[in-house]
Amino acid sequence: MTLTASLPFVAFVVWLLALPMEGFLLAHVGSGNAILFFLIPHVVTLAVIGAALPRRMLPPLAAVGGAAAAGSTLLIAQVPAGVPWFLATAGVGSAFVCVKAGSILKRSPTVAVSAAVGLAAANVLLFVFMIVPVPHSVKFPAAAALLLVPTLARTGAQDEADGESNLAPFLPFVFVFQIVSGLMYGALYQEYAEAAFLPGIELAFYVVAVLVGLMFLRRRREGLLALAIVMAMFAFSLVLIDGAASVNVALFAMQVAAGFLDLYLLALLLAQRNSCRAFGIGLAVTCAGIAAGKTASLLIGDASQLVVAVANLVLTSSVLVLYLVMRGEQHLDVAAIPAIGGMADQAEAEAGNAEPTFELMLPPGLRKRFSDQEKSVLACVVRGMTFREAARELGISESSVKTYMKRIYDKMSVSGKEELLAKLGTDQGE
Structure with a gap:
């Protein structure tokens, strides 16, 4: 049941990382810095889903949205000039698919394990997808086919009304921290792409972080947030050091930070009473933070010192926000x-x-x-x-x-x- 519940989520994440989130397929068509065309409509649609969409409407809209996102994936390979429009269409359509995949994931009897398995398996399969020796003319249809897994999966019974209701206090922290992720996509990852010792090996660090994080999740899950902040600070402290080695280690550390935070966030979303609302609002805030960080990186440009200053300011702010959140949560202790x-x-x-x-x-x-x-x-x-x-x-x-x-x-x-x-x-x- 764990694998069955995780499969739609895994397929969606592989597509997400392979294409719209500045994946290797998007780089193949020469569309650098196009992530905002995907993220902005994606954020708006997720927010609408979380705020107003009746859950009974999710399956039919996910079917339409999945078809639109899959079609856009195919068109990106054929008409590179239309990439911004295709990414925007995929951003709207895939939002429904994403929330549906999250709702299916919640049906697992071991939610925490399913979250870790889903994140780890998605990154392992992404690495395999990257290195498999087939033409990109084959990989684009394969990526489109991945979207069919969550699109065609059966949603099953609606969520029962159980779970926590403490999602909102953590959303400011998630937003602030994800600005750093956006900076990574905009600044650090571009530099890493040119200096990588072995392209794709950074995914191994993400997978290890998720598996290690599962142990913290079962004991003191807020420890994952502290670890994410520490690793992100370490990553950006290396940006000012010249050399390929520092760039590689910085990206590895950032992947570890992302693994810790993603596992915590996914577990928190899965613990909510209404998964449709939780994934809509939670992922809208997450993607909005990434979009803000990406925008900041475009404005900063190649000024590495300014990138580090902004990243440290954001991370320091995230520590303050986390402290205030945890202080507010003490009455739950x-x-x-x-x-x-x-x-x-x-x-x-x-x-x-x-x-x-x-x-x-x-x-x-x-x-x-x-x-x-x-x-x-x-x-x-x-x-x-x-x-x-x-x-x-x-x-x-x-x-x-x-x-x-x-x-x-x-x-x-x-x-x-x-x-x-x-x-x-x-x-x-x-």
């Missing part, structure tokens, strides 16, 4: 929860001659993170029930209990039941 079933709750229960509900024992921030069913499952576990006993108590299957618990682990950034109970402030065991 489960360490602040008193021992569940404390004396006040017990007294209230005795007075009312009824057991207090688990939801009342949770602070408002945590109540928003969990669906009603997840809170019911968590209440059973906190009371010391096994998964089988919880399933019998709630009238659901044991596999459903395990699925809900995996989601709870992801949302609480823990790796198992004992760590969860310790974080909730209880001393109850299995």
